Amino acid sequence: MKKVIRAVRYGAVALASLAALTACSFQAAAPALPVPQVGALGQVVGSSPPPIANSMGQVQVFGGPTTGTLALPTNHSAAPSIQLQAVNNPQIGTYVTDSAGMTLYRSAADSTNPPQSTCNGNCAATFPPLVVGSSAKIYTAGVNASSVGYVQRSDGTYQVTINGSPMYYYWQDQQPGQINGQGVANNWSTVSPTGGNAASGQSSRGQSSGRQSAGGQSSGGAGSAPVEGRPNELTVYEGANFGGEFTDLEGSFSDFSTVDLNDKITSITNNTGKDVCFWTDANFQASEVKVPAGVTVAQLSQPFDDKISSEKQC
Template sequence: MKTISRFQRSALVAITLAGLLSACDSSAATETSSTTSPPAAPSPAAVPLTTDARPPTPAKTQGWLQIFGGTAPVGALHVVQLAVTSDPGIGQYVSDGGGRSLYRFDKDTAIPPTSTCAGQCATTWPPLTVARGQSVFAAGVDPQLVGFIERGDGSCQITIGGWPVYYFSKDKQPGDLLGQGVGGTWFAVTPNGGKALPK
């Protein structure tokens, strides 16, 4: 079993403490009403911590969030992983590190990045969120296209090409695409933030 260095142990403690702060604003209240908060999005697959003492260099930084290109180092903790998946019916689309499909909503906007899905909508379509102390790794997605917005409840939602991205609550297994085309407004999100459409 490999041991981690003092530097890595200190970094883990710092990341853990930072993660206790409010997602988008450290001055924001940390408690929210359980009756008004949207449900927590499914946790992205945990990625193990590397034994390499040299931290990777971020491709982009937005505020406190560091966004890296590629796959997270083996063993990395506190990571949101984005990946590209291919489906014969719609081509390439973005999923999380566990293979869960991600969607965009036509009623949102990319310029400026804005989410219009809250309340019951966010129960059906939980946003993919990131919190202080986490970082994002984008494999197959240009890190420059990845960012986040602050939602009404103070949580931070990942965006791709400016479009906020979501899960679909009826998708149960990696690779499920049950949200594709729902209501003519929900579509799997492509690596550039576009809509995945039938071929």
């Protein structure tokens, strides 16, 4: 039988913004093209074949959108063709997606001069790189084609860059338009059409008015819950974007109803140094989602949002 070690409940969390990350470039950015008017993250389709604006080996970059429909790999493997397109979001402004509307990100830890990715191993599982085949075609819509290139990763694949910044996806973005990777670890940001940060890489920091044990007895004092998580803790939140009441967990929980968390968890930070798995049913049954070490989840996707009932390391 798994023993429940500890669960500590905290009060409501308020959101606040941190300072903006500084965008870097390996060359002067070319003037941005006008952002096309597109609807609901749909693929931009051109009316005439676009000109070739840039070539690197057999990879061709086109100065305009494709005239056909692009089918992208579902597992983030090398794409034979990709389109980088600019879309608008009232929260963060103009940012870059692929042709399916999936958000792209950049890392402040990467080098842009020369372009180099520092995200490998577990990091690349959390933020999969946007890679293309050795003879890929890269189309652009609202992104200056002359700023588009690639960098060869340590595994030999070709990762797309904008103005020197390697491009990534985020594993918790399951639908077009989601921006769950924005501000993760104060390092990751959505991408502007010129390759910089589309927004400030916001993270949230909360203050609680009190602290309670799982048994409901107040222990007094004040707690805080930065979006990157409490040190060495697995922290779960009842609201999206690390809002609402939050609880630090230690050990495995075969049934969250014992700590009044059943079907209440919406966002998670994992600073335990270990991968943790959650299940929608008690006793580690039904649907499973893994939260790797060092990962923050701003909004669980379905069927996990407000449906989690058990948890343990995996």
